[in-house]
Amino acid sequence: DTAVSQTPKYLVTQMGNDKSIKCEQNLGHDTMYWYKQDSKKFLKIMFSYNNKELIINETVPNRFSPKSPDKAHLNLHINSLELGDSAVYFCASSSGTGRNSPLHFGNGTRLTVT
Amino acid sequence: DQQVKQNSPSLSVQEGRISILNCDYTNSMFDYFLWYKKYPAEGPTFLISISSIKDKNEDGRFTVFLNKSAKHLSLHIVPSQPGDSAVYFCAAKHGRGSTLGRLYFGRGTQLTVWP
Numbered sequence: 001d002t003a004v005s006q007t008p009k010y011l012v013t014q015m016g017n018d019k020s021i022k023c024e025q026n027l028g029h030d031t032m033y034w035y036k037q038d039s040k041k042f043l044k045i046m047f048s049y050n051n052k053e054l055i056i057n058e059t060v061p062n063r064f065s066p067k068s069p070d071k072a073h074l075n076l077h078i079n080s081l082e083l084g085d086s087a088v089y090f091c092a093s094s095s096g097t098g099r100n101s102p103l104h105f106g107n108g109t110r111l112t113v114t
Numbered sequence: 115d116q117q118v119k120q121n122s123p124s125l126s127v128q129e130g131r132i133s134i135l136n137c138d139y140t141n142s143m144f145d146y147f148l149w150y151k152k153y154p155a156e157g158p159t160f161l162i163s164i165s166s167i168k169d170k171n172e173d174g175r176f177t178v179f180l181n182k183s184a185k186h187l188s189l190h191i192v193p194s195q196p197g198d199s200a201v202y203f204c205a206a207k208h209g210r211g212s213t214l215g216r217l218y219f220g221r222g223t224q225l226t227v228w229p
Contacts, residue, residue: 102160
């Protein structure tokens, strides 16, 4: 039973296309996140939702739009894809936002924009 | 501006020896620190954490040390095993205002444990 699952695992697409990445967690957590790992291996937060409410919206182009239909799901939609969007995107969840709430990550989606 | 830094991209250690992974941070507001381990094609998994009110936390073979005055923490793995070979990420957080819940990551250190 995968705790945090995201699909697809690999996504290859052309510039200008629109794509979505889906994420689901079965841990009963209230908070979900999207992180991006770029080519330099830095992991940076993009968005965070707590009980379907957006609580963190990092400086991300508005081509990226998260959607949380319920607290177990957090999807990421990307419009007009650009070469620089190529990265690994990780979904994560936690039981809260406090100090003692470590993140549980999915296995990542490797997005390649050609 | 990287607030969490792991200056060694790689570390190679013989099985049975100690592995020491280092991490420095610049933001004095950080009050909780975590280490994550990542295998290829998988997401990071939580390993161990430490609050800023402590200077040491131990869990089996893993010990994290925190030196607040130096803004430095380290992860010790004793004894190292080949299965420990992975990328180790240092992360930090503070529970203030709009950054609540946000983790700041270093860029990771690739640990290789050879037989």
